[in-house]
Amino acid sequence: MRAVHFGAGKIGRGFIADLLHNTGYEITFVDVNEKLNAEMNQYHNYYLYVIQEDYRRKEIDKVSALSPITQPEEVSKAIVDADLVTTAVIADNFPKIANNLAAGLKARLDAGKERVNVIPCENAFYCGVMLKNELLKTGLLTEEELEKIAGIPSTAVDRMVFAAERDGRDGIDVGNTYELVIEKNQLVDPDAQPIKGAEYTGNLDKYLERKLCVVNGGHTMSAYIARLMGYDIIQDYFKVPENTKLTRDIMLQAGAFIEKKHGFAHEEMADYIDATIGRWSTPGVKDTIERIAKAPIRKLDPEDRMVKSAIECEKYGLANDLILKGIAAAFLYDVEGDEQAAEIKAYVEENGIEKAVTHYTGIESGSHIYEEILNAYNEYKAKKSN
Ligand SMILES: NC(=O)c1ccc[n+]([C@@H]2O[C@H](COP(=O)([O-])OP(=O)(O)OC[C@H]3O[C@@H](n4cnc5c(N)ncnc54)[C@H](O)[C@@H]3O)[C@@H](O)[C@H]2O)c1
Ligand SMILES: O=P(O)(O)OC[C@@H](O)[C@@H](O)[C@H](O)[C@H](O)CO
Structure with a gap:
């Protein structure tokens, strides 16, 4: 064959x-x-x-x-x-x-x-x-x-x-x-x-949403947040227990809508999340933030891992505050050589973050999720410039 x-x-x-x-x-x-x-x-x-x-x-x-x-x-x-x-x-x-x-x-x-x-x-x-x-x-x-x-x-x-x-x-x-x-x-x-x-x-939806929203969403949002904390290697970020907890909590927020939508038991979702984080922390493995975070325009798309989770959680009346912070961090991702990161940066400089949020995520101004992304962005930005 x-x-x-x-x-x-x-x-x-x-x-x-x-x-x-x-x-x-x-x-x-x-x-x-x-x-x-x-x-x-x-x-x-x-x-x-x-x-x-x-x-x-x-x-x-x-x-x-x-x-x-x-x-x-x-x-x-x-x-x-x-x-x-x-x-x-x-x-x-x-x-x-x-x-x-x-x-x-x-x-x-x-x-x-x-x-x-x-x-x-x-x-x-x-x-x-x-x-x-x-x-x-x-x-x-x-x-x-x-x-x-x-x-x-x-x-x-x-x-x-x-x-x-x-x-x-x-x-x-x-x-x-x-x-x-x-x-x-x-x-x-x-x-x-x-x-x-x-x-x-x-029923691909069930596996696809679990993989992309929980695994890739958790991975990607951790990478954007870790980058703002100054990390280059995701395993260094995971060495700090509060960081691992933050990632787990982000993944649990995304996991919650998938539990509701596809009928996964909470225990099964929690085990899946822990196994995934355990795998990322395998001794000897070094994965760069640059690889995980690359191409933020693709990752900010309304049909991709972060915004999809935020919107689905919203639909089901579930918490999504940590996911919104992860989305905000993506707008500050700034690494030499990443063309999409450079494009977002230039767009924000020219049009302001207010327009950029809607432009890249499709989330309209006026909604509370829009406001939360904006607030988190401004907080990160203020911290970054201190
Ligand atoms: N790396 C991971 O851990 C991982 C895990 C699960 C899924 N994925 C997904 O798998 C896919 C591949 O990711 P990857 O990590 O292997 O990326 P990669 O960059 O290692 O590999 C992509 C390959 O495609 C080739 N390529 C690019 N343009 C091409 C073209 N026009 N014609 C032919 N080849 C071309 C590149 O030269 C490269 O060898 C992506 O969709 C990624 O999201 C990656
Ligand atoms: O490949 P991407 O850019 O869609 O996402 C980056 C990582 O989250 C991803 O490659 C994971 O490591 C992988 O999907 C795990 O199976």
Whole structure:
């Protein structure tokens, strides 16, 4: 079996390809990183290192790589011949992979081949729908044609993965626990399980909201707050018990709406939160605030991890004060090299924070959640300038 995977980064090589390899696929990566592509084409393998098992080395073999820039024809051909297509490129990059992917699917349709599963594995609400929209925007396929050639489910994706230079090679350190949940009704065959080790569900919302709002929301808001406290590494922030408590409380606020909406027991949610914080505090692990907090515009979107939680809590009459503080902290995130952070900063300088809150979060002025974000922002800002 052959899989084509877009994005040979940390989740691509460290998680998705691990499961694909366990399932028995030979993997063709498609990535813009020429150095990485060359290494994969030289060795046809790479290594994962399982953190909790004393960095046990695991080989992923039968891999090769293509460049979407210099080898678009080969990418198309690989899609025509593939048994499965997956992505882990960061959802912001969907517009950049859409042409290559749409051209490959169109060629597959023209070749009279069967439908194929295209499974995006990204932190985003309904990444399958986002990818479909980007594919249609290329104009290379109509909606009917896309439906005829591909099943594109959404997913929830969770694993600890870190880039690591080991044994003189580009490897990935991985956690020993993970979750990949796939929306089965959108698969070509809803009863087939094209990736071993994944879960297949008819109720993705439940897992997606828990993963994105509780795990990623908690992680991201902690990172913005930690940055204001002067931390660069999230594990240093977690060393202070009050900080861990704050993160846990933020996650419990998001968890509360998910308990109500999806019927999780409170104990189960609390255990999930504690296990997640425990995983972030694994001895030896160092995760940068810069990685967790990156791309604040994506993370402030009304349909992403922070604002969605604030609004859902509001709907259910649940507390969201800590979430609103986390959102406020995101407006002060300021790290050299983060284009989205720079864009927010410039917008605030030109238009004021009052307009910026509505512009990025969709939260209208006049509501109490708007006022609370503004107040928290002004408090953080005053502290920052003291
Ligand atoms: N890192 C994590 O801990 C983690 C955990 C769960 C989910 N995720 C999600 O997984 C996805 C991937 O994240 P990551 O941490 O692996 O990011 P990453 O930056 O390590 O990897 C992204 C890869 O995509 C490649 N890429 C970018 N533009 C491309 C293009 N036009 N064509 C082909 N390849 C392109 C990059 O070169 C890079 O190798 C994201 O949606 C992220 O939110 C990450
Ligand atoms: O990947 P992002 O930028 O959407 O979010 C940053 C982190 O919260 C995220 O990568 C987590 O570490 C990961 O999702 C855990 O599974």
